[in-house]
Amino acid sequence: MIGIQTIGSYLPAGRTDNRKRMTQFDVDEAFLQDRSGMLRLAVKAQNEETSDMCCRAFGDLQRKGTLRPDKIECVVVCTQNPDGRGMPNTSSIVHAKLGLPESCAAFDISLGCSGFVYGLSVIQGFMKANGFRNGVLFTADPYSKVIDEQDKGTSLLFGDAATATLISDNPLWRAGKFLFGSLGREGASIQIQLGTGKLSMNGRGVFSFSATVVPQNIAAMLAANDLKIEDIDCFALHQGSRYIVDTIRKKLGIPENKAPFVAADYGNTVSSSIPLILEQASPGWKRIAIAGFGVGLSWASTVLYRVN
Amino acid sequence: MKVLTDDIIAVIREVGVSADVSRIRADTRLSEAGIDSLDMMNVLLGIEQKFGVKIPDERINALRTVDDIASCLQSL
Numbered sequence: 001m002i003g004i005q006t007i008g009s010y011l012p013a014g015r016t017d018n019r020k021r022m023t024q025f026d027v028d029e030a031f032l033q034d035r036s037g038m039l040r041l042a043v044k045a046q047n048e049e050t051s052d053m054c055c056r057a058f059g060d061l062q063r064k065g066t067l068r069p070d071k072i073e074c075v076v077v078c079t080q081n082p083d084g085r086g087m088p089n090t091s092s093i094v095h096a097k098l099g100l101p102e103s104c105a106a107f108d109i110s111l112g113c114s115g116f117v118y119g120l121s122v123i124q125g126f127m128k129a130n131g132f133r134n135g136v137l138f139t140a141d142p143y144s145k146v147i148d149e150q151d152k153g154t155s156l157l158f159g160d161a162a163t164a165t166l167i168s169d170n171p172l173w174r175a176g177k178f179l180f181g182s183l184g185r186e187g188a189s190i191q192i193q194l195g196t197g198k199l200s201m202n203g204r205g206v207f208s209f210s211a212t213v214v215p216q217n218i219a220a221m222l223a224a225n226d227l228k229i230e231d232i233d234c235f236a237l238h239q240g241s242r243y244i245v246d247t248i249r250k251k252l253g254i255p256e257n258k259a260p261f262v263a264a265d266y267g268n269t270v271s272s273s274i275p276l277i278l279e280q281a282s283p284g285w286k287r288i289a290i291a292g293f294g295v296g297l298s299w300a301s302t303v304l305y306r307v308n
Numbered sequence: 309m310k311v312l313t314d315d316i317i318a319v320i321r322e323v324g325v326s327a328d329v330s331r332i333r334a335d336t337r338l339s340e341a342g343i344d345s346l347d348m349m350n351v352l353l354g355i356e357q358k359f360g361v362k363i364p365d366e367r368i369n370a371l372r373t374v375d376d377i378a379s380c381l382q383s384l
Binding site: 031035036202203204205207208211212243247250 | 344346349350352353356357365368
């Protein structure tokens with residue numbers, strides 16, 4: 001059985017305090033606290049690369065267990081803000097910086113906020129197909145590289161983070177059935193502007209998508225796994241904003257304490273948001289639903305079962 | 309028109325905005341009633357779903373009251 005064994009993370013020490021920007025963006029503290037939910041945003045150092053963030057998350061992973069780099073057979077990096085312009089692939093740069101063996105496969109996945117769930121399915125399938133026992137799924141998408149500091153719709157939301165998830169044949173969590181989806185015709189809702197190289201987001205379009213397609217996907221995924229809302233101990237929803245999390249939670253009738261919003265001190269960390277929740281999983285949780293959604297537009301969900 | 313404005317106010321109530329919906333009349337400025345930009349996205353989504361229409365982005369800024377929304381719906 002292949003599944004999640006351990007999760008390491010890296011949150012840069014740097015922070016942007018949104019409370020100091022309230023006048024600039026004409027918002028009040030209640031809006032930051034109760035609506036967007038993002039009080040502070042984690043921000044990487046100027047000279048810190050995406051691969052550096054992955055390596056720091058890997059260091060945290062090593063501190064949590066007995067992971068031997070020479071035993072790692074594949075590394076997958078999920079990012080759309082790679083080192084340089086993406087060539088070579090960031091996973092190869094991580095491979096070099098960590099001194100991983102030549103027999104270790106390394107490739108990137110280009111996805112945003114749905115990336116961890118997609119990445120989990122991809123790396124599990126890759127490992128099963130090739131008989132691998134140890135692989136690492138990284139998420140690192142530092143949007144600070146592409147944020148327009150004057151854009152209220154995005155610059156109050158996104159933070160930088162990285163995670164490293166050890167996938168092994170000695171898992172703590174195994175995944176159930178996944179359910180995926182894409183709405184390519186709405187892809188321009190979240191994109192990099194060709195002229196400026198900066199992120200642009202149609203907030204209304206993304207909200208409508210998140211409030212309609214995502215609850216339907218989660219409900220269908222639970223049915224596919226023969227589960228009900230009450231069977232799930234925690235819904236680890238992508239932390240787009242507090243309002244998005246609350247909206248999805250209410251539409252599905254999930255109790256507030258089962259769909260936590262935890263990103264107030266670091267922001268929307270894109271594909272890292274779900275593993276950051278999983279890393280803090282309560283020992284009592286037996287089943288966790290995970291749901292990622294965003295750039296693409298794309299979405300994916302599954303259930304994680306604790307392995308006894 | 310009265311039926312339409314009542315239906316719109318019903319949608320505002322159903323989507324669960326943080327404002328006191330009982331204070332909202334057809335000509336009440338929704339922002340002054342406490343419906344912020346996030347709740348407004350939720351309201352417009354609810355209206356689109358209820359009436360089976362798509363309200364274009366370029367018309368959003370002009371939708372300040374229930375009457376404005378009703379006029380917009382009638383023009384679609």
